[in-house]
Amino acid sequence: MPATITPFSRPLYLMAKPVGALCNLACKYCYYLEKSNLYQENPKHIMSDALLEKFIKEYIESQTMPQVLFTWHGGETLMRPLSFYQRVMELQRKYAHGRTIDNCIQTNGTLLTDDWCRFFHDNHWLVGISIDGPQEFHDEYRKNKQGKPSFVKVMQGINLLKKHRVEWNAMAVVNDFNADYPLDFYHFFKQLDCRYIQFTPIVERLHQHSDGRHLASVDERNSSEPLADFSVTPQQWGNFLCTIFDEWVRNDVGEFYIQLFDATLANWVGEQPGICTLAKTCGHAGVIEFNGDVYSCDHFVFPQYKLGNIYSNTLIEMMYSDRQLQFGQDKQDKLPRQCKECTYRFACNGECPKNRFCTTPDGEPGLNYLCQGYYQFFDHVAPYMDFMKREFLAQRPPANVMEAIRKGTI
Numbered sequence: 001m002p003a004t005i006t007p008f009s010r011p012l013y014l015m016a017k018p019v020g021a022l023c024n025l026a027c028k029y030c031y032y033l034e035k036s037n038l039y040q041e042n043p044k045h046i047m048s049d050a051l052l053e054k055f056i057k058e059y060i061e062s063q064t065m066p067q068v069l070f071t072w073h074g075g076e077t078l079m080r081p082l083s084f085y086q087r088v089m090e091l092q093r094k095y096a097h098g099r100t101i102d103n104c105i106q107t108n109g110t111l112l113t114d115d116w117c118r119f120f121h122d123n124h125w126l127v128g129i130s131i132d133g134p135q136e137f138h139d140e141y142r143k144n145k146q147g148k149p150s151f152v153k154v155m156q157g158i159n160l161l162k163k164h165r166v167e168w169n170a171m172a173v174v175n176d177f178n179a180d181y182p183l184d185f186y187h188f189f190k191q192l193d194c195r196y197i198q199f200t201p202i203v204e205r206l207h208q209h210s211d212g213r214h215l216a217s218v219d220e221r222n223s224s225e226p227l228a229d230f231s232v233t234p235q236q237w238g239n240f241l242c243t244i245f246d247e248w249v250r251n252d253v254g255e256f257y258i259q260l261f262d263a264t265l266a267n268w269v270g271e272q273p274g275i276c277t278l279a280k281t282c283g284h285a286g287v288i289e290f291n292g293d294v295y296s297c298d299h300f301v302f303p304q305y306k307l308g309n310i311y312s313n314t315l316i317e318m319m320y321s322d323r324q325l326q327f328g329q330d331k332q333d334k335l336p337r338q339c340k341e342c343t344y345r346f347a348c349n350g351e352c353p354k355n356r357f358c359t360t361p362d363g364e365p366g367l368n369y370l371c372q373g374y375y376q377f378f379d380h381v382a383p384y385m386d387f388m389k390r391e392f393l394a395q396r397p398p399a400n401v402m403e404a405i406r407k408g409t410i
């Protein structure tokens with residue numbers, strides 16, 4: 001199994017939420033926790049066995065390829081007992097009909113035990129652990145409802161994963177608090193010997209909804225929704241990326257895999273980037289909630305982006321519906337002229353539509369809030385990317401860039 005899976009290049013892909021938005025933590029910046037307000041009428045936010053079976057059967061049968069990827073997401077996935085995931089395996093075997101099935105699971109890591117790790121190892125699951133860097137950064141926002149920090153428990157979880165040789169990678173968010181310390185952040189992951197690192201910028205705006213949710217969707221941009229204070233600024237994001245890139249490109253190419261750098265190189269050479277935010281279009285990755293509701297994307301779980309429910313529509317109908325195709329195509333069609341004419345459009349593609357709530361200097365809507373940071377990053381890495389592209393096209397390792405820098409030829 002590959003150490004990192006890039007689901008967005010696959011034809012039909014859904015992230016499943018077996019406990020909806022329920023969680024044992026209450027990270028201040030979390031976009032998903034408040035989604036439970038969408039389901040106030042449901043007493044329990046738990047995927048039933050009947051729905052699980054229906055989903056697994058239909059999901060496998062909808063695939064056009066011999067490999068099938070399941071992603072378990074939340075909320076906190078480990079709030080289901082191990083027996084739930086053992087049942088998942090049983091159902092996957094029942095409906096596989098010769099297909100290869102992979103599983104990844106995203107977790108905050110605090111509930112990991114020897115039993116969980118044995119299960120993940122024995123069944124080759126890839127485990128994504130959320131950790132925001134060194135303790136002081138992580139604990140600033142990743143606390144439980146009583147305000148108790150989670151770092152120590154997450155590290156215990158990571159040690160268990162290592163002990164049981166489970167394949168894992170780190171998902172870290174970059175927010176107002178940790179963004180100014182890129183090297184502390186990067187060295188932390190290197191010291192952990194974590195070779196696959198994903199960074200996501202936190203960008204949220206506040207908008208009070210009548211059901212209690214307080215985060216805005218991209219459509220809610222007519223009044224001036226304030227930015228949530230934990231959001232990273234465009235300048236912070238640009239500096240953060242450039243600083244880590246400078247260390248990585250000199251020492252770590254081919255050794256440490258940083259998803260955003262890899263995706264940037266992929267766009268530079270004209271391959272599919274393994275990250276949706278830098279891809280030309282969206283719409284390849286939906287979400288299925290605990291009750292069978294399907295949404296366009298994990299960051300668009302809003303009533304207006306609900307595609308239907310698995311009990312009334314097939315997954316194929318929903319994921320290939322005109323609405324979903326349009327959702328995907330809008331990423332490219334709705335780019336403002338500034339992006340269409342941007343030197344780095346081929347690398348950036350206007351990034352994630354959820355962050356496109358700004359206007360260009362000439363008043364056109366749809367500019368990405370992080371534009372300045374991304375432009376700074378792409379402009380900074382361009383000579384190195386050009387070099388790595390040449391190496392790649394000549395079938396030599398892009399890691400030769402490190403030697404070229406040492407010799408001063410770049």
Ligand SMILES: C[S@@+](CC[C@H](N)C(=O)[O-])C[C@H]1O[C@@H](n2cnc3c(N)ncnc32)[C@H](O)[C@@H]1O
Pocket residue numbers: 023029030031032073074075076077106107108128129130131171172173200201202203204
């Ligand atoms: C919503 S959590 C669900 C899985 C699990 N509870 C966890 O924390 O890994 C999935 C990922 O989204 C990240 N995340 C949370 N809030 C975010 C936000 N506002 N913007 C971007 N990513 C966010 C988390 O740090 C985590 O890595």
Ligand code: SF4
Pocket residue numbers: 023024025026027030031032033074075076108130
């Ligand atoms: S652990 Fe995951 S789901 Fe829970 S609050 Fe934190 S980011 Fe959200």
Ligand code: SF4
Pocket residue numbers: 276277278281282283284285297298299300331351352353354
């Ligand atoms: S909306 Fe954003 S998160 Fe969703 S698929 Fe598009 S780029 Fe990815």
Ligand code: SF4
Pocket residue numbers: 338339340342343344345348349350351367368370371372374375
């Ligand atoms: S860098 Fe800015 S202008 Fe260029 S494509 Fe990205 S968001 Fe658009």
